[in-house]
Amino acid sequence: MNNPINASVTRRGFLAVGTGVLATAVLASCTPAPPRYLTATSSPVRKAETARGGTGRVTRVELTAAPTELDLAGTTASTWSFGAVPAPTIRLSAGDTLHATIHNRLPTDTSVHWHGVALRDDMDGVPGLTQKPIASGEDFDYEFVAANPGTYWFHPHVGPQLDRGLYGALIVDDPHEPLSYDDEWVVILDDWLDGVTGTPDQVLKELSGGMGGMMSGGGGHMMMGARSELLGGDAGDVAYPYFLVNGRPAADPETFSSASGKRVRIRFINAGGDTAFRVGLGGHRLTVTHSDGFPVTPVDTDAILIGMGERYDAIVTLADGVFPLVAAAEGKGAAAFALVRTASGQAPRTTASIPELTRSVLTADKLTADPSVILRKRPVDRELTATLSGSMMAYDWAINGHRFDPSNPLAGALGVKQGERVRLRIVNTTQMWHPFHLHGHTYQHAGPGPRKDTSIVLPGRSLTVEFDADNPGRWAAHCHNIYHAEAGMMTVLGYQTA
Ligand SMILES: [Cu+2]
Known part of the structure; x- marks a missing residue:
């Protein structure tokens, strides 16, 4: 509020001592109050x-x-x-x-x-x-x-x-x-360029130069035209020469061995920087049991779409033979590849495309939380909005109008109160999808949808989630496209000090 008394004091001060005071007054009105939310080492x-x-x-x-x-x-x-x-x-x-x-x-x-x-x-x-x-x-x-x-x-x-x-x-x-299975595999998917076509630091520098940087010849890693219907358009910004399963490229694939008839729990993790993967196992259907570590009502599917930072667990009953595990780099025209072997025999070609990837593709919006992890129904105490903005051209990714700045947190300078039920609306105003990640909490998609900590938010769409503010501290919340996050699409969820 504009206070006429302060205004006149400031004006008199300005007249008395000159421009120094004006500069200070302007600065004071532009700089937000320093955050007063909890520190990481506080007693709560x-x-x-x-x-x-x-x-x-x-x-x-x-x-x-x-x-x-x-x-x-x-x-x-x-x-x-x-x-x-x-x-x-x-x-x-x-x-x-x-x-x-x-x-x-x-x-x-x-x-x-x-x-x-x-x-x-x-x-x-x-x-x-x-x-x-x-x-x-x-x-x-x-x-x-x-x-x-x-x-x-x-x-x-x-x-x-x-x-x-x-x-x-x-x-x-x-x-x-509660699940019974014979075997368990961890499948980490990754997009790779480090030490081959450059380093991630070079990529970030190129992308941060935006269109101008690319036009002046610095755009060797920038990918134009990666399209995905599932992701609502633009699939990614970065061109990678390799896509890996557990650190191995298709030409030297990871091989998972088991026996026909065995039930295997596969834990899929997308460790990529800028690539969503559409993963399936040739000749098999997957029963998805968990998303981001938390159980869901099991769903059968042919393939799963996994954004950066997301995890899915699935159970599969193995057939007899040698099968390709294919994780297509969504919209990028290439794939990560591994082998599943339950019998001797010829391995499928590393370029094998599998029909599973074009049948039913599971996304998080089709999931329901398992009753054991559904958040207790209660009134919402606080509503927050995280508006994602920016464009690939300007590379000015931001949340609520700010590039990452701890003094502009998600819930204001005071933060949320411990014990509150918080509703968070993530609004994507950009023309690209973003995998939004909140640290320290596992929220629930409206519905009751799945419990998750990383969720794909499509371009022009919004996602509403709820969580209990039960883990005090200061928590990063950001896009898990590492280049978007580093360019500024990151904020802080703070907790009040008392
Ligand atoms: Cu993003």
Whole structure:
């Protein structure tokens, strides 16, 4: 509100001391109040962790992030990884504590984000919000209770580092697992260019130059014309020479071996930077049982569309033979490929296209949460909107009109109150789809749709989700297209201090 008394004081002050005061007054009116929401090390964060309880059992792992080489069927890519691509899978049981020591032997800062886990905020791995970056040569200990079973994964939250080889699966087993199956496979899908056609940092620089950058010859990695009906138009921005299953290209495929008649649980994880995958198994139907770690009412399908950061679990009963597992890079005219073998015999060609990918393709909007994880019905205490804006031309991706700026959080400078039921409307005003990811919470799609932490929001559409503000701290919320996020399509969900 404009206060006439203050206005006259300011005016008199201006007349008395000149332009310095005017400059200060203008600055003060443009700079938002500094955020007053909780810090990651506040006592409510510690209290929430204590309330999680847990079994007291501790799983200890060490991860060394370092430069390494990846053999892509004869092409050697110089990259960064945690020793292997993907990193060895980390497994623990729900309620157990993960103690992960990270050794940063990269030439730059890094961090580790435990994607999808509702963990203590100070272990969420987002420099600038929840911790200081782990500097080159330094070590950092992450320690948290993993309360909910499910398929999760981990990756850095520094620059576009996740588009290198720095990722792996984090599987939290359910000690009372209701599903029965004979075997389990982790299938991590990835789009790859690091150390082959450039680095993710170069890509980000090119894309950030927008159309101008491309016209001046800097657009070697920019992809025009990637189209997908399922994604509502433009499928992606970046051209990748390889698409990988568990770090392996089609020419040297991963082979999953089992026996005919066995029931296998497949945990699909999209670790890509800018690619949605449409995945199916030749000659089989998939029964989808989980999305983003949480159970859904099982649905049979021929294929699944998986955006960056999303996970799906499916059960399949294996037939007799050798079968192609194909993950088409949606709209990009190429695919990741692996083999499933239950008998001796000739392997299908790595270019095998499978009819499953053009039959029924499951997307999250067709899912219903399993009754055991449906959010209790209660009135909504607070409504929030995240409006996604920007264009590929200008590369000015933003949320609620701001490129990432912790002083412009999602719920205002004060933040949400712990205990509130929050309704979040994600509005996509752009001409491109975005996989929206909220840290620290698993919201529920309206419906009651599935519980998720990463959701595809189509161009020109909106998605409404609800969650309980039960995990205090400061949480990143962003597009999981790593180039969109780094260009600015990221914000903060803060919690009130009292
Ligand atoms: Cu995006």
